[in-house]
Amino acid sequence: MKLQRRSFIKLSAAAVGAMGVGGVAVMSNRAKASPWYHKEVKTVYSICENCFWRCGVKVSVVGNRVYKADGYKENPKSRGMLCPRGQGAPAQTYDPDRLKKPLIRVEGSERGSGQYREASWEEALDYIAKKMLALKESHGTESIAFFGHGTGDFWFVDFLPAAWGSPNAAKPSVSLCTAPREVAAQYTFGRAIGGHEPIDWPNSKYIVLIGHHIGEDTHNTQLQEFSEARKNGAKLVVVDPRFSTAAAKADRWLPIKPGTDTALLLAWIHVLVSENLYDREYVEKYTLGMDKLIPHVKDFTPEWAEQITEIPAGVIRDVAREMAAQKPRAILPPTRHTVWYGNDTQRMRASYILNVLLGNYGREGGFYIAMPPFLEAFPTPPLPLVPAAGGCAGPAAVTEQPEGFRPRADAGKFFAQSTAIQELIEPMITGKPYPIRGLFAYGISMFHTIPNVPRTREAIKNLDLYVAIDVLPKEHVMWADVILPEATFLERYDDFVTVAHKTPFVQARFPAHEPLWDTKPGWWIARELGKRIGLEQFFPWQTFEEYLNTRLMSVGLDLETMRQMGTMVQRGRPWLTDWEKEGRLPFNTTSGKIEIYSEAFAAAGFDPLPKYEEPQPVPQGYYRLLYGRSPVHTFARTQNNPVLMEQESTNAVWLNTEEAARLGFKRGDWAFMINPDGMREGPLPVRVTERIRKDAVYITHGFGHKGKGLSLAYGRGACDAHLQNHYTLDRISGGAGLRNNFVRLEKAPRPRLRSVVQIIRERRG
Numbered sequence: 203m204k205l206q207r208r209s210f211i212k213l214s215a216a217a218v219g220a221m222g223v224g225g226v227a228v229m230s231n232r233a234k235a236s237p238w239y240h241k242e243v244k245t246v247y248s249i250c251e252n253c254f255w256r257c258g259v260k261v262s263v264v265g266n267r268v269y270k271a272d273g274y275k276e277n278p279k280s281r282g283m284l285c286p287r288g289q290g291a292p293a294q295t296y297d298p299d300r301l302k303k304p305l306i307r308v309e310g311s312e313r314g315s316g317q318y319r320e321a322s323w324e325e326a327l328d329y330i331a332k333k334m335l336a337l338k339e340s341h342g343t344e345s346i347a348f349f350g351h352g353t354g355d356f357w358f359v360d361f362l363p364a365a366w367g368s369p370n371a372a373k374p375s376v377s378l379c380t381a382p383r384e385v386a387a388q389y390t391f392g393r394a395i396g397g398h399e400p401i402d403w404p405n406s407k408y409i410v411l412i413g414h415h416i417g418e419d420t421h422n423t424q425l426q427e428f429s430e431a432r433k434n435g436a437k438l439v440v441v442d443p444r445f446s447t448a449a450a451k452a453d454r455w456l457p458i459k460p461g462t463d464t465a466l467l468l469a470w471i472h473v474l475v476s477e478n479l480y481d482r483e484y485v486e487k488y489t490l491g492m493d494k495l496i497p498h499v500k501d502f503t504p505e506w507a508e509q510i511t512e513i514p515a516g517v518i519r520d521v522a523r524e525m526a527a528q529k530p531r532a533i534l535p536p537t538r539h540t541v542w543y544g545n546d547t548q549r550m551r552a553s554y555i556l557n558v559l560l561g562n563y564g565r566e567g568g569f570y571i572a573m574p575p576f577l578e579a580f581p582t583p584p585l586p587l588v589p590a591a592g593g594c595a596g597p598a599a600v601t602e603q604p605e606g607f608r609p610r611a612d613a614g615k616f617f618a619q620s621t622a623i624q625e626l627i628e629p630m631i632t633g634k635p636y637p638i639r640g641l642f643a644y645g646i647s648m649f650h651t652i653p654n655v656p657r658t659r660e661a662i663k664n665l666d667l668y669v670a671i672d673v674l675p676k677e678h679v680m681w682a683d684v685i686l687p688e689a690t691f692l693e694r695y696d697d698f699v700t701v702a703h704k705t706p707f708v709q710a711r712f713p714a715h716e717p718l719w720d721t722k723p724g725w726w727i728a729r730e731l732g733k734r735i736g737l738e739q740f741f742p743w744q745t746f747e748e749y750l751n752t753r754l755m756s757v758g759l760d761l762e763t764m765r766q767m768g769t770m771v772q773r774g775r776p777w778l779t780d781w782e783k784e785g786r787l788p789f790n791t792t793s794g795k796i797e798i799y800s801e802a803f804a805a806a807g808f809d810p811l812p813k814y815e816e817p818q819p820v821p822q823g824y825y826r827l828l829y830g831r832s833p834v835h836t837f838a839r840t841q842n843n844p845v846l847m848e849q850e851s852t853n854a855v856w857l858n859t860e861e862a863a864r865l866g867f868k869r870g871d872w873a874f875m876i877n878p879d880g881m882r883e884g885p886l887p888v889r890v891t892e893r894i895r896k897d898a899v900y901i902t903h904g905f906g907h908k909g910k911g912l913s914l915a916y917g918r919g920a921c922d923a924h925l926q927n928h929y930t931l932d933r934i935s936g937g938a939g940l941r942n943n944f945v946r947l948e949k950a951p952r953p954r955l956r957s958v959v960q961i962i963r964e965r966r967g
């Protein structure tokens with residue numbers, strides 16, 4: 203008899219509680235004799251893949267099925283708790299819509315027509331290898347680009363392209379998300395922010411969130427620590443055109459005019475400087491460029507900023523004084539999605555300079571300085587290229603490429619090193635500066651991520667080879683020549699996750715059971731392909747256990763110990779609290795100090811100190827399109843997950859109450875969103891609310907799927923990327939500013955959508 207989930211939970215209340223760490227439940231003979239008993243309940247350690255906070259999870263497994271995922275207290279990312287997405291994550295593994303076998307597009311059929319035949323792994327990989335080698339011969343290795351997202355993207359966007367010799371590898375998590383904050387941090391502090399924001403939340407006394415959607419953009423322990431800060435009495439100021447979840451918890455909400463944040467930041471800097479409220483001793487000891495900042499901000503008064511931001515000058519002045527009163531335990535934490543209006547690196551620089559004036563970098567209640575634990579890489583011959591996808595070391599990195607290789611196709615456009623994903627679309631269409639004829643898409647949602655979807659479709663149509671490696675038949679996947687079905691995170695090992703946390707740690711992902719159907723882990727696919735394209739020497743390990751164990755042995759650990767523990771916290775290397783006492787400057791800039799004034803920017807022709815630039819105005823009859831996250835979903839990855847879709851099955855468009863009355867919308871109405879190019883999205887419900895300014899509308903990202911193979915996600919809600927036909931380029935970081943996009947609303951009939959619950963029942967059979 204099969205053990206049902208509900209029954210399992212009842213049964214496991216006692217049984218799971220009795221489990222040892224990493225062990226097997228001890229069942230009494232009586233329990234084993236029960237008709238409920240199926241098999242032993244195993245605990246396996248893994249890492250949640252439902253967002254990139256990467257919480258350590260322990261999963262309860264019976265046979266070939268995970269029934270439950272929990273946090274565990276030894277893991278600093280989960281501290282014993284998961285968010286709803288983490289708890290719902292196992293449902294994806296058993297999604298009947300999953301890709302189950304390699305597929306090859308039927309010869310002669312059009313891309314996007316969805317005509318495929320099943321293939322063996324050997325045939326599919328041979329097919330890809332043959333095309334890759336032909337492209338290498340005709341156009342060079344750089345004519346193949348690699349896009350990816352997720353833990354496994356290391357193999358497809360960092361390692362394989364660097365081994366193959368293509369500098370055209372990119373992640374949306376850089377130029378469509380964090381590039382401005384990382385580049386600004388690198389050139390201010392000499393240290394990027396990284397995947398785990400080093401904010402000492404619990405010790406902060408005054409927190410200012412600018413466009414930071416904590417509570418909606420839910421990162422488990424970040425939220426836990428934010429709650430601790432509030433419990434400890436920290437004051438909270440939220441700057442947002444929308445009364446967000448965070449704003450609802452705030453002491454002050456500043457409903458700023460969209461796109462004017464840099465003006466506000468400069469006015470706050472002005473107050474700290476002109477009223478001598480900044481941390482003078484810290485600034486004198488640890489920074490360069492204050493002498494240039496003082497005259498630069500002279501005219502950026504609160505009154506000047508009020509005209510721009512629509513926030514009263516008195517409020518601007520009060521908040522600056524309140525921040526200063528709590529320094530160095532006052533902080534403006536960097537948010538994740540920082541590509542807004544194109545001047546984004548400068549906005550982030552303004553925010554970091556303000557933090558520096560508060561003396562909080564490297565201090566309690568501010569930014570902590572942590573080192574990631576170091577594990578040796580598995581020994582391989584040197585890679586021909588420096589991986590291009592993730593870093594931000596500056597333009598010099600381009601010159602490190604060996605002679606004979608053409609630099610990345612967007613080289614010279616930006617100051618930062620990382621490849622900008624959106625800039626690799628044009629070479630697929632125009633062949634300039636040189637042709638890109640092949641593309642690998644690993645785990646990414648191409649049509650939900652890269653702006654100007656029609657252009658991306660055109661680019662894909664033009665390719666000689668398009669390979670998608672994924673778990674689900676998303677729309678763009680069904681345009682590929684070859685589809686390689688990947689095992690989910692619960693079915694595979696992955697490389698270790700090492701985190702520069704207050705307590706540095708290494709965590710591991712172990713498979714809960716064999717991959718279902720004919721699916722394979724990403725590392726296996728990369729290795730098998732590598733062997734076929736002459737890169738065998740870069741994959742010298744025979745098994746992935748050997749690969750992992752070798753890496754662990756470099757620090758005196760082994761895989762079996764890790765299997766029992768899940769997470770190893772490094773002792774004796776806590777976050778650096780002693781740098782001031784010991785006189786060690788932790789700033790890795792050229793000068794060794796925090797660079798308020800950036801000589802590097804000046805030399806490259808950029809403003810060495812941040813300036814305010816006006817955003818594009820909203821055209822008559824349109825609203826600025828704002829977008830954000832749902833606490834229940836992650837990007838466009840989770841809209842086919844039954845557990846999460848039961849909780850939230852569509853997005854809604856937020857429309858100001860007065861505007862709604864003017865347009866004749868009321869609660870319960872539905873609308874289409876239409877951009878100035880006539881692209882239409884929806885229909886979706888209208889949320890009539892006072893909680894948004896009159897000049898903007900807002901939706902959560904990730905809905906509006908058009909892949910017909912996604913039985914739950916298909917046709918529900920609207921996709922912001924389909925409305926973002928334009929972006930404003932940040933020439934410093936390569937970031938694509940997405941908030942100069944506009945929409946109008948048109949009434950729509952309520953669609954006849956089948957209920958999610960009904961579809962889930964049918965899928966269960």
Ligand code: SF4
Pocket residue numbers: 250251252253254255256257283284285286287288289420421422423
């Ligand atoms: S925050 Fe939630 S979704 Fe993200 S890794 Fe943690 S449990 Fe998973």
